[in-house]
Amino acid sequence: MHASQLDPDCLQPRTPAPTPALRRLTVGVVGPGRVGSALLEQLRAARERLRREQHIDVHLRVVADSRRMWLDSDDDALNARHGGAQTWRPSSLDDVAACLHGAPGAVIVDCSASEAVAARYADWLAAGLHVVTPNKLAPSGPLPHWRALQDLARTQRVQLRYEATVGAGLPVVQTLRDLLDTGDELIALEGMLSGTLAWLCDAYDGQRPFSALVREAHELGYTEPDPRADLDGLDVARKLVILARESGRGLSLDDVSVQSLVPDALRHVDREHFMDHLHLLDAPMAARHAEAAAQGAVLRHVGRLDADGRAHVGLVALPAGHAFAQARGADNIVQFHTRRYADTPLRVQGPGAGPDVTAGGVFTDLLRVAAEARA
Ligand SMILES: NC(=O)C1=CN([C@@H]2O[C@H](COP(=O)(O)OP(=O)(O)OC[C@H]3O[C@@H](n4cnc5c(N)ncnc54)[C@H](O)[C@@H]3O)[C@@H](O)[C@H]2O)C=CC1
Numbered sequence: 001m002h003a004s005q006l007d008p009d010c011l012q013p014r015t016p017a018p019t020p021a022l023r024r025l026t027v028g029v030v031g032p033g034r035v036g037s038a039l040l041e042q043l044r045a046a047r048e049r050l051r052r053e054q055h056i057d058v059h060l061r062v063v064a065d066s067r068r069m070w071l072d073s074d075d076d077a078l079n080a081r082h083g084g085a086q087t088w089r090p091s092s093l094d095d096v097a098a099c100l101h102g103a104p105g106a107v108i109v110d111c112s113a114s115e116a117v118a119a120r121y122a123d124w125l126a127a128g129l130h131v132v133t134p135n136k137l138a139p140s141g142p143l144p145h146w147r148a149l150q151d152l153a154r155t156q157r158v159q160l161r162y163e164a165t166v167g168a169g170l171p172v173v174q175t176l177r178d179l180l181d182t183g184d185e186l187i188a189l190e191g192m193l194s195g196t197l198a199w200l201c202d203a204y205d206g207q208r209p210f211s212a213l214v215r216e217a218h219e220l221g222y223t224e225p226d227p228r229a230d231l232d233g234l235d236v237a238r239k240l241v242i243l244a245r246e247s248g249r250g251l252s253l254d255d256v257s258v259q260s261l262v263p264d265a266l267r268h269v270d271r272e273h274f275m276d277h278l279h280l281l282d283a284p285m286a287a288r289h290a291e292a293a294a295q296g297a298v299l300r301h302v303g304r305l306d307a308d309g310r311a312h313v314g315l316v317a318l319p320a321g322h323a324f325a326q327a328r329g330a331d332n333i334v335q336f337h338t339r340r341y342a343d344t345p346l347r348v349q350g351p352g353a354g355p356d357v358t359a360g361g362v363f364t365d366l367l368r369v370a371a372e373a374r375a
């Protein structure tokens with residue numbers, strides 16, 4: 001017997017630790033767009049390693065977009081009903097839930113930006129399915145509905161996770177939750193909470209038209225499906241609402257004072273018309289930029305939750321030495337002012353938009369579902 005097999009305390013042969021049972025996650029992905037496709041790629045690449053090292057078996061059972069769905073159920077009867085496994089068929093959110101129902105560790109991942117999908121969470125949680133999402137519509141939607149969803153998840157003993165709704169892959173929601181769970185108290189927070197606006201403010205130097213940069217941010221996968229949600233400040237307002245609610249404040253979107261960059265003429269037109277008329281943003285942005293530059297300042301898009309409970313979103317001109325002025329690319333920065341972090345705020349910083357980092361945040365939530373279900 002080799003010495004390394006002896007327990008040094010009692011010099012008895014060690015009993016080999018039993019191999020942990022394999023834990024299955026049965027996953028359905030709704031919305032294989034930019035984030036959803038990156039998630040599918042990450043799941044594929046990690047599958048063997050997760051099985052080998054973490055004893056987690058991730059089984060992808062269904063993928064659905066707005067028009068069609070792909071199904072590969074373990075259930076022969078269900079497959080037969082739908083003409084066999086691995087088939088494409090018209091999309092149905094009812095069928096997505098049906099084919100996950102009762103499966104071990106069944107999770108629906110909503111990677112859409114759709115109200116119609118978010119409206120299904122209550123049914124899915126009630127049916128015993130975990131829900132993971134980067135979609136901000138439910139957690140920043142009507143407060144009574146959001147609280148009811150959280151209560152439902154608790155009573156059904158399933159998980160509702162949404163880390164990637166704020167800061168994409170950055171640990172923002174979890175950091176706040178950890179602070180509060182360990183007895184700290186949020187006093188205020190401020191941050192650059194839009195990857196798109198961070199990237200636009202950093203890239204815009206008054207030379208290339210702002211509208212051309214907005215198109216580029218969209219191609220890079222930073223913007224919302226409709227980039228107006230970034231430019232009108234609503235996306236950041238949603239993130240502030242999510243963080244405020246996480247800290248126990250009953251904030252709603254109507255409570256956030258938002259400065260929009262979208263001209264009135266483009267507010268209510270359809271998305272195609274908006275994209276065709278992006279040049280209307282150019283002159284106002286050029287004026288804001290020139291005004292800031294004349295003061296030796298730079299423009300940054302900032303969201304704030306004040307100690308008195310008020311919330312604001314908008315462009316501000318900051319001196320070049322300010323921490324936000326030094327952020328580059330699509331970096332988000334979130335600064336938590338808490339009772340413990342009173343002198344220097346706790347800061348989370350890094351790229352806060354883009355398919356890969358966002359998918360990484362969603363994937364982390366999936367692994368948390370597996371870890372918590374194991375406990
Ligand atoms: N792009 C980013 O950096 C980040 C995105 N998010 C969130 O991630 C979500 C996805 O964003 P992207 O991938 O950029 O959007 P995308 O537009 O590329 O993809 C959206 C997908 O949802 C599908 N979809 C729309 N309505 C549907 C319905 N009723 N049923 C089934 N599928 C439906 C579309 O077919 C498409 O596949 C959004 O909620 C966004 O706010 C969150 C953090 C960062």
Ligand SMILES: N[C@@H](CC=O)C(=O)O
Nearest residue numbers: 194195196223224353
């Ligand atoms: N469009 C959003 C994506 C992440 O939430 C952003 O730019 O921050």
